Amino acid sequence: MKLREFSRQDVENKKVLMRVDFNVPLKDGIVTDVTRINAHVATIRQLLDWGAKVTLVSHLGRPKGKRVDSLSLSHVVEKIESALGCPVTFVDDVIGEKVKNAVDSAPAGTVILLENSRFYLEEEKNDSDFAKKLAHPFEVFVMDAFSASHRAHASTRGVMEYLPSFSGHLISREIEMLSAVSEAPEKPFVLILGGAKVSDKIKVIDHLLTKVSAILIGGGMAYTFLAVQGKNIGHSLYEEDKADFARQMLNKAKEIGVDIVLPVDTAVADSLESDAPRKEVSVNEISPSDMGLDIGKETAALFASYIEKAKTILWNGPMGVFENPVLAEGTRLVAEAVEKCTKNGGVTVVGGGDTASAVKKLGFSEKVTHVSTGGGASLEFCEGKILPGIEPLLETQ
Secondary structure: OOEOEOOHHHHOOOEEEEEOOOOOOEEOOEEOOOHHHHHOHHHHHHHHHOOOEEEEEOOOOOOOOOOOHHHOHHHHHHHHHHHHOOOOEEEOOOOOHHHHHHHHHOOOOOEEEEOOHHHOHHHHOOOHHHHHHHHOOOOEEEEOOHHHOOOOOOOOOHHHHOOOEEEOHHHHHHHHHHHHHHOOOOOOEEEEEOOOOOOOOHHHHHHHOOOOOEEEEOOOOHHHHHHHOOOOOOOOOOOHHHHHHHHHHHHHHHHHOOEEEOOOEEEEEOOOOOOOOOEEEEOOOOOOOOEEEEEOHHHHHHHHHHHOOOOEEEEEOOOOOOOOHHHOHHHHHHHHHHHHHHHOOOEEEEOOOHHHHHHHHOOOHHHOOEEOOOHHHHHHHHOOOOOOOOHHHEOOO
8 A cells, every 4th residue: 555645846835734643642731742743753844845834733632622721732832843943833723814824924944833623623523614724725735644544534534625635754654564564464474462352453353364374362352362261260351242253263263274372371460550569370270359460471472482483563452551560561571572573674563552652661662663653543454444534645556
């Protein structure tokens, strides 16, 4: 899958509207993590180098169509200026004369930031009239917000009906890497799944089962698979309505020669917040009062035996409650194995959301091939869906 990228001729001295994702965490009006801002710097600088007037549009939080001061993008201006090393002009609206006047009067090489697009209900409804007004002051649209590309909103999809549209560097890289692991991956291809629920990963398993060499399942979702094998899982997470799916996948994988590898031991505690010393038990010895909250060391070693031999890795979902240091060991050990695979020449892609947060917190973000910026978007892409914010940018063969 290849996207239509902008050239110098497309954007030089043009008024460019660029969709970014500045949905960053705030505490008392201060940005606490600039990862999403930094992810767009390369695209913005390229546009500026080619003389474009760059106007950035993003959402922040869920204001539900109302102006909410705490969710104003004015709080993000200082961090954008720091990342880019240049001034940023803030306009406290998204459409109308105020925006048009600011864009028209700005010199080439200027960066403008618009207000939170979700202050308008029309944004999430992908209202065509709103999208047309959003596009009106501009000559070109650049879509670079992969993490919002699975939403058909006015600023991610609707505006493309009114402007020549291109992908930014971030979104092109995302599609390149996710395509590499989901379309024609080099084998052995190992899919690592974790996180809380089987239900979140059903479509990924369905889509990739015939492409993978092995699926390693940790996290809360593993206990539903263990339960259908007759294991006592105590108070561990169990999705009764997904038991039939788990059973069917185990049988189907066996029929087609794909290994589904489940935990052989687990770290147990009585709560997610437990600060008691780490206790690991065999999955055959989970007591009725236990709650499985991380894979154990034997499981991590078993998973590593698959990971380190792989040519392609896709990892979506942590192995345990990594936010708790006592329960982060399984995720750390899997990350170490993925790092080794990368060093050995493997292509290793980490899904966004909690998995990206986990590898960042544990210090592995720079030790894999690619960490996606999109949680829901990367998941849906790996389910085989054509994302609405991507579809109009596809290059026709």
